[in-house]
Amino acid sequence: MEQQKRYSFLKRSSSLFAFIRKEFYHIFRDRRTMFILLGMPIVEIIIFGFALTNEVKNSKIAVFDQSADQASVAITQELNASRYFDVVKDIHSYSDIDAAFRKGTMKLAVVFPKNFNEDLLHLNKAQVQLIADASDPNVATTLTNYATAIILDYQDRITQGRQIPYMIKTEQRMLYNPQLKGAYSFVPGVMAMVLMLICTMMTAVTIVKEKETGTMEIMLVSPLQPFKIIVAKAVPYLLLSLINIASILLLSTFVLGVPIQGNLLLLIGEGVLFIITCLTLGLLISTSTDSQQTAMFISLTGMFLPTVMLSGFMFPVENMPRFLQIISNIVPARWFYSIVKDVMIKGLGFTAVWKETLILVGMTLALLALSIKKFKIRLA
């Protein structure tokens, strides 16, 4: 009685509605799964945002200043002032650097040679040595890049207003992501991952479950049209996924400080499109298998892994071997990832993403046609 009151808002008569209501009961009754589905994006955003970050923050660096002149002191101050580095000064020889690296207290050392300022002003050629602990190459690269950027920045400033013909001007600009925040690339990635997981796997599993328990038979014998079965299975996960998109966007805006640059409606519209792509993928899987385990396995290995590996979210597509690049074209998440990056991070409009959108629409229609055909063959 109590249960019924609680869900009374879902009450209305119509076969489709009765079916959708039933799907919601399944979801609400399985609390654990429901919390996983709703909690997953939150946990993933937090893990990716804080734990797996490749950003540098207050990293300790050593400065071995052999000249201690105007320029070297100024650069040291700049480094220290930036929020990426904390300068530790008690380094008086190369062996001190080595010792510090071995202790693991710091991973980067900046060495100014003697007569640094003089060289810079008179020879237009001064050297700074950056020594990094490359036992973790990613960290080493990031640290040296940051330090280089700060040094070049200083160089730019002192050369301003002067005409020095041979001074090489290096310009570094980090477009769209000036602070090189990792969040800019993983928010779209997490979105693609979560939607793929929920929509594809859950749809496949719930439909196959009905086959396993024999309830699908009952539905096929009933006057319910097959498209209603499909719609009723899809609607709850569509709604769930929209909640997930909302929570991802809210977290990324307010917790990670990654604002939505583009049109929110466009972003949500593209999200819905990708959700539908994933739902049809799940539907296709469900028509090809009869057990929940198989459905789950296909969804995880066949859909989820390519989403993570080949969408460009973990590894840039451009750096992949040729044949993987070709394969990545059929991964829907690749196109969605690119759309979200363009719309959310770069703030581009529909004109910039219409091609990707068209590809997703095409994929969805093809998948839908294929799965409806397979669904019908099973009935004959």
Add this chain to the structure above:
Amino acid sequence: MEYVIRAEKLSKTFGDFRAVDEISFQVSKGEIFGFLGANGAGKTTAMRMLCGLSIPSSGKATVAGFDVYKQTELIKKNIGYMSQKFSLYEDLTVKENMQFYGGIYGKSNQFIKEKTAAIIEQLSLQNEAGKLVGSLPLGWKQKLAFSVAIFHEPAIVFLDEPTGGVDPVTRREFWSMIYQAADSGITVFVTTHYMDEAEYCNRVSIMVDGKIEALDTPHGLKKTFGADSMDSVFLKLARGAARSAD
């Protein structure tokens, strides 16, 4: 006599394989019609055609007055179906299951409410109405599944081995429900492997290799084949089968 199911030379072939080979029979209103046959004899295929799930290759048939070729949607509205899997949702309550099945048959809220109350009363499930079906004993689930199969008051109910895995006492109770349904005018089309259950039917057909080899009352069949039980009638017929297993 009013016939609810008519089949005339109904056949289904898959390639060269004649799964159902020109079967002809009639079932009258309110009759309990036993549909027997060894595994692989073609029972399931025949039943699927009658349920509108499969289009016949040749022959004629009407179910509840509707054509099995062109009016499958109307057939589906007028039949009920129950398999040995019982097909209830374990994570839904007794009431919710009835609401769902009433709903997919397009019944009004009023109808669903009254019918649900009547079934709960009939099965004495007052205390269990709000409980999840998964927590009920097997026998109750089976009776509930039957009630759900005839929830929308169909003209015919197809029962596909409905008593599989149920103890003899519950089977007996279940058959009394079948009789009640038949008394109220619902035609019962039932397949079974239990020969004692075949005795409960008004008439029994026995399929062998896609053909109906015998069709009569249990009493008539025993007389024709000079057997003292349906068991030996069945064995005599099935022994000549060329096909076995599914």
